[in-house]
Amino acid sequence: xxxxxxxxxxxxxxxxxxxxxxxxxxxxxxxxxxxxxxxxxxxxxxxxxxxxxxxxxxxxxxxxxxxxxxxxxxxxxxxxxxxxxxxxxxxxxxxxxxxxxxxxxxxxxxxxxxxxxxxxxxxxxxxxxxxxxxxxxxxxxxxxxxxxxxxxxxxxxxxxxxxxxxxxxxxxxxxxxxxxxxxxxxxxxxxxxxxxxxxxxxxxxxxxxxxxxxxxxxxxxxxxxxxxxxxxxxxxxxxxxxxxxx
Amino acid sequence: xxxxxxxxxxxxxxxxxxxxxxxxxxxxxxxxxxxxxxxxxxxxxxxxxxxxxxxxxxxxxxxxxxxxxxxxxxxxxxxxxxxxxxxxxxxxxxxxxxxxxxxxxxxxxxxxxxxxxxxxxxxxxxxxxxxxxxxxxxxxxxxxxxxxxxxxxxxxxxxxxxxxxxxxxxxxxxxxxxxxxxxxxxxxxxx
Numbered sequence: 001x002x003x004x005x006x007x008x009x010x011x012x013x014x015x016x017x018x019x020x021x022x023x024x025x026x027x028x029x030x031x032x033x034x035x036x037x038x039x040x041x042x043x044x045x046x047x048x049x050x051x052x053x054x055x056x057x058x059x060x061x062x063x064x065x066x067x068x069x070x071x072x073x074x075x076x077x078x079x080x081x082x083x084x085x086x087x088x089x090x091x092x093x094x095x096x097x098x099x100x101x102x103x104x105x106x107x108x109x110x111x112x113x114x115x116x117x118x119x120x121x122x123x124x125x126x127x128x129x130x131x132x133x134x135x136x137x138x139x140x141x142x143x144x145x146x147x148x149x150x151x152x153x154x155x156x157x158x159x160x161x162x163x164x165x166x167x168x169x170x171x172x173x174x175x176x177x178x179x180x181x182x183x184x185x186x187x188x189x190x191x192x193x194x195x196x197x198x199x200x201x202x203x204x205x206x207x208x209x210x211x212x213x214x215x216x217x218x219x220x221x222x223x224x225x226x227x228x229x230x231x232x233x234x235x236x237x238x239x240x241x242x243x244x245x246x
Numbered sequence: 247x248x249x250x251x252x253x254x255x256x257x258x259x260x261x262x263x264x265x266x267x268x269x270x271x272x273x274x275x276x277x278x279x280x281x282x283x284x285x286x287x288x289x290x291x292x293x294x295x296x297x298x299x300x301x302x303x304x305x306x307x308x309x310x311x312x313x314x315x316x317x318x319x320x321x322x323x324x325x326x327x328x329x330x331x332x333x334x335x336x337x338x339x340x341x342x343x344x345x346x347x348x349x350x351x352x353x354x355x356x357x358x359x360x361x362x363x364x365x366x367x368x369x370x371x372x373x374x375x376x377x378x379x380x381x382x383x384x385x386x387x388x389x390x391x392x393x394x395x396x397x398x399x400x401x402x403x404x405x406x407x408x409x410x411x412x413x414x415x416x417x418x419x420x421x422x423x424x425x426x427x428x429x430x431x432x433x434x435x436x437x
Contacts, residue, residue, distance in 0.1 A: 049371070051346055054346070058349035059267040065262060065266060070258060076292075
């Protein structure tokens, strides 16, 4: 190694070269031990490095900087919390608006309740209990004829699936002798829906009786099947209109 | 509490002085250094989720600061390039024990250097980053870092010693601007 090569190695050997393999600069060390001139240069470089390190770090740091940075951090933290809160509020508001819009759409399709009209309608129902049944019969494509039942005892109406077909029914109820009320359930079976209805036979169980009612003049093509609690026809009579009522 | 136990308050206390000094040596102005330090921490607080390893906090913060500085001076055309001429030549010198260098004079000379030379020399002398650390900071091959350091050191010695004893060190011939074809350093300027 000559002196120029030694100088180059000195540059590379700096303390920043942490990845140098052990013994990588052994030749340089041997040269420095043998060459007084390069040895002086190496010491000079080391002294300059130390002086440069000291000078480089000799920068006074402003006294208030640390406090300013901590204040900045607090502001940042508060800003993030505010932002998080705003997001939560915005999300909640969005949900409320969405729900509100949904409710608004459905409620807009529904007229507001008119209590005066509601009261008048209820009064009319009590005055004329047959009218709701007439409307119900029409809605179920049944003849709008008066039924032989006491509509004052009507408690429910609907349809029930029998043999896969929706069958309209009316339920009548009246107080019984014991704790259980007496029930009569009237089914409207259409001939075109069921085969052989004319061959139906009345049946009896421990609690119910069935009766077949046909009135081809009033209810053409419809078989009325009434299921009622009791043992005899006498138990059905209280549900039917008396001659005076008809 | 930050991510994985990294507390922003601790980041400030542990690194703000070094970051300020680094910013000052990069920018050469106290006001810019203060702005850069604050900008660095502001960005760090926003991205603290990216910092998974507390051991890497220092390098991470220094990188943020350098990027912030580069963003500011992106359009600054006042770069100077130090040629490699003479760096490997053997100087004739005497050892100087207890040599002292004036901090302000050092800054003046640093300001003359292009950032690509100034950054490694600051990191090397001031924060004792290894060649590998500096290479990571600047996304450069380690050989390029060593070459730039050698050239920057040579330039500092020439300029700083030249003020006292102009003929002591062998010095680069001249400064050249980036627009001067023969002064433009090679991208592969490793040793």
